[in-house]
Amino acid sequence: MTVTDEQVAAPAVEPVPLRRNWRFQTLWAGSASSMLGTCVADTAYPLLLLAMTGSPTLAGAFGACQFGASVLFGLHGGVVADRYDRRRVLILADSVRLLTALSVAVALLLHRLTVPHTLLAAAVIGATMAYGAPSRMLALRAVVPPEQLRQALSQDELRVNGAALAGPPLAGLLLGLGRAVPFLTTVLTSALALGASVAVRFDSPARDGAATPRKEKGAAFAGLRHLFRSPVLRATVLVVVALNVAGSAMLLAVMVLLRDGGTSEVGTGLVLTGEAVGGLLGALFVSRLHGRLAPGALLLAVGWIAALMFALPAFAGGPVVVFAALTVMSLGVPALRVMLDVLVFQRVPEEMRGRAVAGTMTLLMGGLPIGSMTAGLLLDHLAADTVLLLLATALAAALLPATLGRGLRGTSWNS
Missing domain, CATH: 1.20.1250.20 (MFS general substrate transporter like domains)
Structure with a gap:
C-alpha cells in the first residue's frame, strides 16, 4: 500500500x-x-x-x-x-x-x-x-x-x-x-x-539578523522613501495628511463659529465629540467598506465626503449640524487608517516597517499645528463660515487630480 x-x-x-x-x-x-x-x-x-x-x-x-x-x-x-x-x-x-x-x-x-x-x-x-x-x-x-x-x-x-x-x-x-x-x-x-x-512575546526582525545596518546612510528616511515610491501609498499618505491638516483647521473654525452663534463652552465640547463618535461607529464598518471599495475608490470617497462636511456648517452652523458634520466626516477615517496599515504590511518589507510607520506618524502629527496655525491666521481676517468654505475648496482642489486620473481609481488590494 x-x-x-x-x-x-x-x-x-x-x-x-x-x-x-x-x-x-x-x-x-x-x-x-x-x-x-x-x-x-x-x-x-x-x-x-x-x-x-x-x-x-x-x-x-x-x-x-x-x-x-x-x-x-x-x-x-x-x-x-x-x-x-x-x-x-x-x-x-x-x-x-x-x-x-x-x-x-x-x-x-x-x-x-x-x-x-x-x-x-x-x-x-x-x-x-x-x-x-x-x-x-x-x-x-x-x-x-x-x-x-x-x-x-x-x-x-x-x-x-x-x-x-x-x-x-x-x-x-x-x-x-x-x-x-x-x-x-x-x-x-x-x-x-x-x-x-x-x-x-512577539517576533522582531532584529532577532533574525534583519536589523537596520547601524551606519546606513539616510536610514531614518528610508521608510518614507519606500512609501512615496508606491503611487497608491503615496496618494494615501498625502490624502490622510491633507485630511489631518484641514481637519485640525476645521475644528478651530467651528469652535469660533459656535462661539459666535452663542454656544456655551460646555456645549462646544459636547459638539466636538462628534469626531470621536463618528470614529467609533466607523470602526464597526471597516471590513464592509474594504470589501466593497478598492483602495483608490475608498480614499477618494472619504476625501470628498470630508470636503462636503467642511462646507456644511458654513450654511447651517448650529450645534446639531456641526455635530452631524463631524460625525459623518469621521465615519470613513477608520477604514482609511486601516487601509494605510494593510497597504504598509503588503508593500513595505518587514525590516523597514518601523521606519514607514514612524514616518507616517510624524507626517500626520506635523500636519496638526500647520492646520491650527493656518486657521488662526485666516480667522483673524475672515469670518468662520468663509474659512470653512476655503478649507472645503482647498481639499476639493487637492482631490481633483487624483479623481480625474485613472491610476488611483484602478488600484486593487493585491496590486
Missing part, C-alpha cells in the same frame, strides 16, 4: 478566533490603557498648569513640549524599532513613561510639583510616544495571522476613538476628586501597559 502526499500532508490549521488570541488581546488592552492615559494626561496637565499659574501660555506649553518631542524623535523612533528588539524597546518606553507619571504624582502629593518638572514630563512623555508607538503598533500586528489583520486593526480603531471620547471628560471628573487623582490614574494606565509589554 502506497502512502500518497495527500495522506501525509498536515491538515490546514484554522487560526484561533481573535477574541481567543490572548497575545493580541493582552497587547490590545495594554495599548488601550496607554492611549486612555495619554488622553487623560492631555487634558489634565494643561488644566493643572492653568490652576497652578493662571497662565494660558504655560498651560499650552505642555502640549507644545509633548508634541515637539514626538516630532523631533519620531523618525529616529522608527530606526530604533527596525534596528533593535521591538519588545525591549516597548518595555523601556513604557518603563520610562511609568516613572515619569509616578514622579509627577509623588511631587503633587508632596506639594513639590513645579512648572519645569511638569514641562520636562511633557517632553519625556512625547519622546516615549515617539519610540514606543511604532513598536507597539507593529507588536499588535505581529501576533495575528494575515487573514485576521483587518479585524485586528478595526478593533484597534475602537481603542483610539474610545480613548479620545472618554479621556477628556474622565480627566475633568478625576480632577474634581483631587489634583493628584488624574496623575495617579496615569500611573495605573502606564503600569497596565508595561505589564502587557512584559507578558507578551
